[in-house]
Amino acid sequence: MKLSVILLAPLVLATAVPKQERKITYDGYKAFRISTEHDAAAVKEKLAGLSVVPFNFNTEEHLDIAIAPEDITAFEALNLTAEVMHEDLGADIAKHETFSAYEGVTAQAIPSLTWFNSYHAYADHMQFFNDLQGAFTQNSEIFTVGNSGQGRSIFGIHLWGSGGKGSKPAVYFHGTVHAREWITAKVVEYITYNLLVQYSNNTAVKTVLDSYDFYIIPFVNPDGFVYTQTTNRLWRKNRQTRTSSSCVGTDMNRNWPYKWEVTGGASTDPCDETYKGQAAGDTTEIKALVAFTQTLKNSKGIKLFIDWHSYGQYILTPWGYDCSLKPANHARQASLASGLATRIAQSYGTRFTTGQACAALYATTGDSTDYLTGAALAEFAWTIELRPTGSSGGGFVLPAAQILASAIEQWEGMKYLLAAM
Incomplete structure (x- = not known):
């Protein structure tokens, strides 16, 4: 059934x-x-x-x-x-889903931390990034990788340190791949905020930003996200239509062109939540993201990729398509993931399970972390499933009161990971 x-x-x-x-x-x-x-x-x-x-x-x-x-x-x-x-x-x-109005910038010309007290409309998210970048024009820029199926910009923010733009290996983050996972955008926004705000007064943060170029895309699936705000809060896929079916949407985390053809980790039914598409990489969004990802690979390479999701509290390493196969640096990845989980727990006691994606959670094919590992040759490519674990936390409808705590524990974890990897 x-x-x-x-x-x-x-x-x-x-x-x-x-x-x-x-x-x-x-x-x-x-x-x-x-x-x-x-x-x-x-x-x-x-x-x-x-x-x-x-x-x-x-x-x-x-x-x-x-x-x-x-x-x-x-x-x-x-x-x-x-x-x-x-x-x-x-x-x-x-x-x-009662969105608070965006309060704009503070006297220091940066967005207020009250941003993380509630959820916001999509247009306000775009303004938040524009304002944040506008306060740090010397080491950040807004970029786009292309447009969504409905014509929205798939935008991101690029951060760099003293070496200058594009001079270091990439740290590459994705948020809101699945439309209903609202907390992911908030978490990557908080990480972005702190990398920029603390760069001038925190030695550890300065060292990290001087060592890597950060490319952060908060809304991989802008059409789906907007749809969750206007029509169906629990929508997962993008909003792509196909002439062969009345069902709408493709799961973009089953559409990446790496091991897409392997069976068992996605659905071929257009009505299913994990529908993989008719061909590898045939969604408008993934085509743009593949091209952008390859530019990072061919430039300074990709040190770390994280695809932020919810929910379940997992830190998942490759592979998704094969439960018995391990990447060459598996031991190193497992050690770092364990360290990350330990550091996350120090903030509020939140426990994250670590393991290989296929074995620890379930099989996936055509997913982003497998592509980043196998095709883009990222040294580390992980999926992090954020709060909650499930029954006690609201599932996809994470209470707004937990936004800041979720963001803080991830930021503390990132400080560890970015220094240790």
């Missing part, structure tokens, strides 16, 4: 005329983490016929889903072992 088809397929039929779409509220939906007791197939069979929204793809131990109001009684009658994630998913979404 493919749970994603039950609810999500009907929601995308009207996407050819976006202005006519009604906002999906999820009012009255109740979300649960169900223990699968290592028999996910049996649990899914019991759920057959219920209107559900699936959250996770690693279902070996648990299945995170939201149940439509009309099916909650039937679900509870199944007597499955489950914890409540959201009593009312719609109410929690409404609570945490």
